[in-house]
Amino acid sequence: MSDTSLPPTERASGAKPSLSKSSLSRRRFLNLAGIGAGAAVAGGGAALAAPAAGTPDPNIVPVPDWTKTLGAPVNENPYGKPSVFEKDVVRREVTWLTASSQSSVSFTPLYALDSVITPNGLCFVRHHGGQAEIEPDKYRLMIHGLVDKPLVFTLEDLKRMPGRVNRAYFLECAANSGMEWRGAQLNGCQFTHGMIHNLFYTGVPLKTLLDMAGVNPKGKWVLAEGADAAVMTRSIPLEKAMNDCLVAFGMNGEALRPEQGYPVRLVVPGWEGNMWVKWLRRLKVGDQPWQQREETSKYTDLLADGRSRRFTFVMDAKSVVTSPSPQAPLKHKGPNVLSGIAWSGRGTISRVDVSLDGGRNWTTARIDGPALPMSMTRFYLDFDWAGQELMVQSRAMDDTGYVQPTKQELRAIRGTNSIYHNNGIQTWLVRSNGETENVEVG
Amino acid sequence: MWKSAETLLASALLAGALAVSGMAVADPQPGKPAAKAEKDKTDKARQAVNVAAPAATAPAAAKAIALGRPALQEEIAAWNIDVRADGEGLPPGKGSVKEGEELFLQNCAQCHGEFGEGAGRWPVLAGGRGTLKSERPEKTIGSFWPYASTVYDYVHRAMPFGSNLSLTPDQTYAIVAYLLNLNDLVAEDFVLSKDNFPKVDLPNEANFYDDDRETSEKAFWKKNPCMKDCSGEVHVTARAQILNVTPDGDPPKGNLE
Numbered sequence: 295m296s297d298t299s300l301p302p303t304e305r306a307s308g309a310k311p312s313l314s315k316s317s318l319s320r321r322r323f324l325n326l327a328g329i330g331a332g333a334a335v336a337g338g339g340a341a342l343a344a345p346a347a348g349t350p351d352p353n354i355v356p357v358p359d360w361t362k363t364l365g366a367p368v369n370e371n372p373y374g375k376p377s378v379f380e381k382d383v384v385r386r387e388v389t390w391l392t393a394s395s396q397s398s399v400s401f402t403p404l405y406a407l408d409s410v411i412t413p414n415g416l417c418f419v420r421h422h423g424g425q426a427e428i429e430p431d432k433y434r435l436m437i438h439g440l441v442d443k444p445l446v447f448t449l450e451d452l453k454r455m456p457g458r459v460n461r462a463y464f465l466e467c468a469a470n471s472g473m474e475w476r477g478a479q480l481n482g483c484q485f486t487h488g489m490i491h492n493l494f495y496t497g498v499p500l501k502t503l504l505d506m507a508g509v510n511p512k513g514k515w516v517l518a519e520g521a522d523a524a525v526m527t528r529s530i531p532l533e534k535a536m537n538d539c540l541v542a543f544g545m546n547g548e549a550l551r552p553e554q555g556y557p558v559r560l561v562v563p564g565w566e567g568n569m570w571v572k573w574l575r576r577l578k579v580g581d582q583p584w585q586q587r588e589e590t591s592k593y594t595d596l597l598a599d600g601r602s603r604r605f606t607f608v609m610d611a612k613s614v615v616t617s618p619s620p621q622a623p624l625k626h627k628g629p630n631v632l633s634g635i636a637w638s639g640r641g642t643i644s645r646v647d648v649s650l651d652g653g654r655n656w657t658t659a660r661i662d663g664p665a666l667p668m669s670m671t672r673f674y675l676d677f678d679w680a681g682q683e684l685m686v687q688s689r690a691m692d693d694t695g696y697v698q699p700t701k702q703e704l705r706a707i708r709g710t711n712s713i714y715h716n717n718g719i720q721t722w723l724v725r726s727n728g729e730t731e732n733v734e735v736g
Numbered sequence: 737m738w739k740s741a742e743t744l745l746a747s748a749l750l751a752g753a754l755a756v757s758g759m760a761v762a763d764p765q766p767g768k769p770a771a772k773a774e775k776d777k778t779d780k781a782r783q784a785v786n787v788a789a790p791a792a793t794a795p796a797a798a799k800a801i802a803l804g805r806p807a808l809q810e811e812i813a814a815w816n817i818d819v820r821a822d823g824e825g826l827p828p829g830k831g832s833v834k835e836g837e838e839l840f841l842q843n844c845a846q847c848h849g850e851f852g853e854g855a856g857r858w859p860v861l862a863g864g865r866g867t868l869k870s871e872r873p874e875k876t877i878g879s880f881w882p883y884a885s886t887v888y889d890y891v892h893r894a895m896p897f898g899s900n901l902s903l904t905p906d907q908t909y910a911i912v913a914y915l916l917n918l919n920d921l922v923a924e925d926f927v928l929s930k931d932n933f934p935k936v937d938l939p940n941e942a943n944f945y946d947d948d949r950e951t952s953e954k955a956f957w958k959k960n961p962c963m964k965d966c967s968g969e970v971h972v973t974a975r976a977q978i979l980n981v982t983p984d985g986d987p988p989k990g991n992l993e
Contacts, residue, residue: 652970732976
């Protein structure tokens with residue numbers, strides 16, 4: 295009898311399905327193994343818990359209880375949740391990174407995700423003054439400054455606006471991989487690369503609203519401001535604002551989540567996540583940038599010579615193998631699917647190469663699913679593993695001809711103090727027992 | 737009751753199915769194989785996704801959209817709090833280093849330290865001059881920030897953490913004056929005001945320059961990246977596990993009760 299189902303009587307009485315003690319502890323072991331405590335590898339392509347040859351699989355004989363008893367009713371969870379067996383696939387914090395959990399970040403569990411769209415509840419979260427809770431009826435968006443007609447919009451106004459669009463874009467924090475400038479530090483792609491998500495946004499082009507207000511010919515920049523307790527601000531060049539920015543109220547078909555700026559956020563395709571102001575309350579047109587805190591003391595790139603680049607908005611082409619990775623070790627010899635993501639703020643991912651020997655030799659990976667401009671692209675490499683040590687890398691290329699650099703190439707130009715825009719090639723060391731670690735190679 | 741509701745539902749589903757199949761019958765173009773038509777459709781859809789926004793909104797510009805309303809001057813004034821590097825946006829007011837010291841000790845020192853040296857992981861605000869090229873640069877107002885206007889804007893906008901937008905203009909001027917004094921940029925008897933603000937320069941301003949990656953990192957645009965025998969023997973040079981700073985495998989409280 296399976297240890298994951300309840301006796302039929304309990305099921306029938308409407309008790310919630312839950313995990314028995316023994317299965318919890320087994321899952322807990324697997325999870326710990328996945329996090330890097332060492333993973334057991336089964337040889338010859340056999341499943342982890344396979345029975346001896348010739349012995350019937352206890353998951354087949356006898357027929358499992360879930361096949362013989364009624365399950366939960368249709369609306370047990372009016373808002374659906376993942377399977378209880380996926381409860382460890384959650385955002386995680388690195389508490390030592392920041393002084394306060396209101397001005398902090400939680401990371402997307404990339405190691406457990408596939409395809410190209412990030413589930414709404416798993417999108418990484420970065421706040422600077424906690425999560426604002428805004429009543430939709432009281433939401434207002436103001437446009438003023440160098441415009442003919444300063445305007446105020448309600449959420450209903452935005453939802454009635456002609457020309458609504460749906461666009462898939464990645465949002466990457468400029469500090470993604472920022473902890474890795476001086477060397478391999480965090481052991482898992484959730485932490486090294488998890489400040490990214492990729493969503494379908496629903497909203498109206500920012501151009502529509504700016505045109506309604508009538509931008510003065512002297513207008514060159516737009517200040518976007520949030521309604522949270524950080525009153526987050528960024529200066530955005532007018533050209534970008536008029537080109538492809540969106541004022542979005544939907545993500546993946548539903549309303550924005552509170553932690554993503556409900557009810558309205560700015561979408562700035564291909565550019566660093568900090569500019570995608572959440573809880574957007576104000577857009578001001580001006581003739582020069584405002585030199586706000588987040589574009590001077592932060593989100594500028596300090597180089598080795600002590601000088602700093604500013605307005606480094608675009609996110610360069612980057613990729614990472616999400617499986618295998620430290621939280622998703624190899625568990626089987628024989629056939630395996632290497633899976634990863636690639637993206638570029640400059641355009642469309644045109645190719646991804648994968649190396650299993652630390653960058654000496656490369657194989658072009660198979661891209662599957664949509665490869666859209668400024669959107670996350672999924673790649674795979676189907677490979678046979680004989681149990682040898684691997685040094686796994688991926689290298690993204692975009693349609694401008696940009697090739698993701700090695701960490702050494704990046705450091706040679708920028709040094710190690712720039713915090714932001716680290717798009718260097720990641721290396722995972724896969725040991726012969728399948729355990730996988732974040733390493734650097736040379 | 738139940739029965740009729742079920743019947744209604746069933747006929748609604750059936751009607752839906754018919755409508756769908758009806759469309760499928762009506763649609764195919766004569767002489768065009770269904771598969772080819774399907775592929776054309778898919779290709780068109782792919783191109784339509786993520787196209788630049790202006791193309792999609794072009795018709796909207798032709799006619800005024802009757803949505804939104806004019807913003808009132810007092811509404812703009814209530815939210816228009818930004819201060820620019822040239823001093824635009826600074827409100828009338830003034831504050832002294834001495835007044836700022838008192839306010840800073842009351843409102844700011846618990847996180848930033850009495851002298852802006854920082855407590856715990858909270859930001860260091862003073863000192864750090866000459867460290868930007870070092871292994872551990874200390875990016876403070878005096879060592880790194882390019883504009884004093886940013887300090888005024890941010891202190892008023894977002895500080896004190898947990899009670900932002902609570903400081904009056906005079907209080908904000910005073911705290912900024914004290915921060916400039918902590919960074920040895922103004923004397924102890926200095927009084928900062930709207931009038932003398934644009935004259936306060938920060939030492940690191942000249943060391944910022946606009947994004948130049950397309951020229952300084954031109955080497956990253958390559959025609960044919962190496963595919964075979966690209967390097968000599970590869971060795972592990974650094975390992976994350978040794979540092980032991982990754983949150984451990986103990987699963988955090990999840991989204992399931």
